[in-house]
Amino acid sequence: MTYKKRRSNNILQAAFTVFSQKGFEWSTMQDVADEAGLGVATIFRYFPKKNKLIIAVMVDILEDRLPKFERILASEGNCFQKFEMLLNHYVKISDQEELDSMKLLEAFEIYAAFSQEHMENIANYHKAYANIVIVISEIIKEGKEDQSIRQDLSFEETLLAISNVFGIYTRKLSFFESVKLGNLVTLPSQQANIVKNIFLDYIKPKKTTQDN
Structure with a gap:
């Protein structure tokens, strides 16, 4: 170097x-x-300019995350198992560095939306983000062949939507160490796991009469 x-x-x-x-x-x-x-x-x-430094940091975060998604794609297992690994990746809110990265990704979207100054090099951020989306799309496409995902769904669109929504959801959860509901305390990671399991149950192939 x-x-x-x-x-x-x-x-x-x-x-x-x-x-x-x-x-x-x-x-x-x-x-x-x-x-x-x-x-x-x-x-x-x-x-x-500070905005150039901000975007460079955000690109660095995304480029650091890309190999993690590539390892999921290259791992053994069917589409459903890889998609579960993908959602598990988003749940790692308890890891401090991962938490800070998620908080900055969420904060950057808001910052960029309201910035009064032209965001130079923003295309670099979009390209780094697109590279991750491409890998996620490849994971999803495997579901066509192995049929580990419900085939009655428009599953490419559905799984990509779930991935996007869950990613945004866990980034927002990263702003809160806990959410208090009366005398109960539900940690963000616990909330994320509940929602993750709801999504996974939805895309899991339904049992037929012959399966029983």
Whole structure:
């Protein structure tokens, strides 16, 4: 790895930490410089605008997640089993680094939607996100051949919708350590597992009379 690449990675990691702690709006390039142990002028040489640094961090998060989805695709098992692994990946809210990544992904969508400044390099984020969607689509397509998913569904559309909805849902849950309902406390991971099982039960092939 070149010196420039190592320095860039150091800045991205520092920015990830700062954005996770303070959010995008309240973080400054000086905060990132302090976290990285560098001068703020060095930060600006690598990332001339804060929005460029924000997008670079988001792309880095997505690129780090891509191999995890690729491993699910390459793993043994049928489509239903791989799709369960996919949903389990989203449930890892208890892991702190995964939690921070999910929080930033959710926060970025809101930040980008309301940003008054042109988001340069936003295409890089869309491309990184599309690469993940492509892998998920490949997992889903396997259901046509192995018939481990209900065949009476428009299952490509259904499974992609479930994946998107569940991903958004677990990202939103990442903002809350717990949700209090009266005297009960339901942890986000517990909520996610309940919804995951509802989805899995819905796509599971229904037993026929011959199966009984």
